[in-house]
Amino acid sequence: MKKDTLIQFFHWYYPTGGKLWPEFAEKTQNLVDMGITIAWLPPAYKAAGGANSVGYDSYDLFDFGEFDQKGSVATKYGDRASLEKAVTQARSAGLKVIYDVVFNHKMGADEQEKMKVRRVNEEDRDEIDNNEFEVMAYTRYTFPGRKNKYSTFIWDFHCFSGIDHVEIPQKNGTTKAEDGIFKIMNDFGLDGWNNEVNDENGNYDYLMGNNVELRNKAVREELKFWGRWVTQQFPCDGFRLDAVKHIPAWFYVQWLDHIREEAHNDLFVVAEYWSYDVNELKDYLEMNEYKSMLFDAPLHAKFHDASTAIDQFDMSKIFENSLVEVCPEHTVTLVENHDTQPLQSLEAPVETWFKSLAYALILLREKGIPCIFYADLYGACYKDKGDDGKDYDIVIEPVPHLEQLIKARQRFANGAEHDYFDDPHCIAVVRDGTAEQPGCVVIMTNGDANHKIVQLTAGLESHTFYDYLGNNNAVIISGEDGKADFPVGPGSVSVWVLEEFIENK
Numbered sequence: 001m002k003k004d005t006l007i008q009f010f011h012w013y014y015p016t017g018g019k020l021w022p023e024f025a026e027k028t029q030n031l032v033d034m035g036i037t038i039a040w041l042p043p044a045y046k047a048a049g050g051a052n053s054v055g056y057d058s059y060d061l062f063d064f065g066e067f068d069q070k071g072s073v074a075t076k077y078g079d080r081a082s083l084e085k086a087v088t089q090a091r092s093a094g095l096k097v098i099y100d101v102v103f104n105h106k107m108g109a110d111e112q113e114k115m116k117v118r119r120v121n122e123e124d125r126d127e128i129d130n131n132e133f134e135v136m137a138y139t140r141y142t143f144p145g146r147k148n149k150y151s152t153f154i155w156d157f158h159c160f161s162g163i164d165h166v167e168i169p170q171k172n173g174t175t176k177a178e179d180g181i182f183k184i185m186n187d188f189g190l191d192g193w194n195n196e197v198n199d200e201n202g203n204y205d206y207l208m209g210n211n212v213e214l215r216n217k218a219v220r221e222e223l224k225f226w227g228r229w230v231t232q233q234f235p236c237d238g239f240r241l242d243a244v245k246h247i248p249a250w251f252y253v254q255w256l257d258h259i260r261e262e263a264h265n266d267l268f269v270v271a272e273y274w275s276y277d278v279n280e281l282k283d284y285l286e287m288n289e290y291k292s293m294l295f296d297a298p299l300h301a302k303f304h305d306a307s308t309a310i311d312q313f314d315m316s317k318i319f320e321n322s323l324v325e326v327c328p329e330h331t332v333t334l335v336e337n338h339d340t341q342p343l344q345s346l347e348a349p350v351e352t353w354f355k356s357l358a359y360a361l362i363l364l365r366e367k368g369i370p371c372i373f374y375a376d377l378y379g380a381c382y383k384d385k386g387d388d389g390k391d392y393d394i395v396i397e398p399v400p401h402l403e404q405l406i407k408a409r410q411r412f413a414n415g416a417e418h419d420y421f422d423d424p425h426c427i428a429v430v431r432d433g434t435a436e437q438p439g440c441v442v443i444m445t446n447g448d449a450n451h452k453i454v455q456l457t458a459g460l461e462s463h464t465f466y467d468y469l470g471n472n473n474a475v476i477i478s479g480e481d482g483k484a485d486f487p488v489g490p491g492s493v494s495v496w497v498l499e500e501f502i503e504n505k
Contacts, residue, residue, distance in 0.1 A: 088235055
């Protein structure tokens with residue numbers, strides 16, 4: 001059985017024009033052949049930005065590129081027919097597919113409504129002004145292009161707890177626009193915000209747009225219905241849950257239990273709770289009753305720091321205070337994603353020289369399920385403005401040896417694991433292998449050329465090893481005592497395997 005390996009099959013600046021679904025279909029077999037087992041697709045439904053949107057400005061969850069809404073039929077990634085073709089082909093090839101779920105907020109409402117709101121202190125959202133006043137705001141979603149197909153549910157201001165733009169009626173009959181955070185005063189908003197959310201800014205229930213009110217039973221039932229609908233309409237092996245630090249944990253306990261029961265499938269689910277505090281992640285998993293996995297944001301931060309500090313970073317502490325070390329069975333590890341890539345909201349890119357080292361660590365160690373980033377495998381080029389207002393041309397080169405490392409996970413990441421994290425610059429991971437499957441020795445350094453003496457498993461005395469990645473040309477022969485001295489080049493990684501697994505010596 002293959003070891004699970006996830007790929008995020010998109011990046012923030014993926015080109016428009018409906019190209020992603022056909023590309024996914026085209027590359028499915030290659031992904032399977034290299035050892036990828038699960039593909040995470042971007043939001044596949046219609047966003048407020050239509051065919052120009054990455055998809056996180058969620059508009060109509062039931063429009064997977066089927067209806068003429070928001071200026072187009074297709075989404076940025078293609079129409080429904082091309083998506084169905086791609087995911088059906090993926091499933092046939094043995095590749096699981098998970099879909100991005102954006103439940104926290106909606107944008108692009110079709111109609112305005114009259115409602116009462118209160119102003120909220122953006123720096124302390126628990127501070128809600130006592131003054132209640134009447135406004136007009138876009139909160140009614142009728143989805144006129146879909147014409148009630150699949151669902152007749154109409155979203156209105158009772159379905160939301162907060163908004164960020166209102167129009168205030170004036171005495172002369174005009175309206176005055178105002179931006180900020182406004183608490184909607186409906187039957188569900190009288191007691192403030194939801195609990196079991198992150199406590200940044202006092203209470204981080206509100207993030208953006210029309211904030212979905214999950215205390216409204218009608219909303220919960222509609223989202224459950226949608227989850228059932230997706231698993232019935234498309235090959236579906238799970239979900240990636242967006243922005244869960246802003247969504248009450250109790251909701252996903254209910255939602256995931258319901259969807260798994262209805263789908264008769266133990267779906268693969270990973271949630272984005274982006275915090276560098278491992279204790280916050282542990283607390284969320286406990287509130288979530290371990291219904292999902294989480295991305296290891298603290299480990300990503302370590303990779304970023306290690307790549308920028310170079311030989312000033314202590315490699316022996318690379319996994320300290322990471323989620324994968326304290327809760328590995330509920331961790332998805334990553335090197336980069338669409339939010340951390342250059343010019344994005346959580347920008348903290350891992351420098352190119354270090355990416356091979358980081359991927360070797362998450363792919364060839366036993367703990368956690370690794371996630372490969374599209375741009376790291378295939379490269380990416382794009383332009384955008386930075387926070388300084390300047391224009392930047394960004395080029396992300398494919399990570400050297402990444403495809404080999406993915407293959408190495410399936411071929412050599414076997415057996416018991418032994419970490420040699422005893423040096424601030426040079427560390428090693430030994431996988432013993434099993435009676436049926438070979439192991440490997442992974443060694444890396446963030447400084448000068450180095451080496452490490454390791455103890456191999458019984459039966460590997462006087463055996464010859466080569467670097468599977470070809471980064472080091474040495475030929476290593478283990479001693480009669482089963483020990484071997486494995487070298488590594490400066491700022492590099494080597495994966496040493498038995499010579500019979502090297503095709504071109």
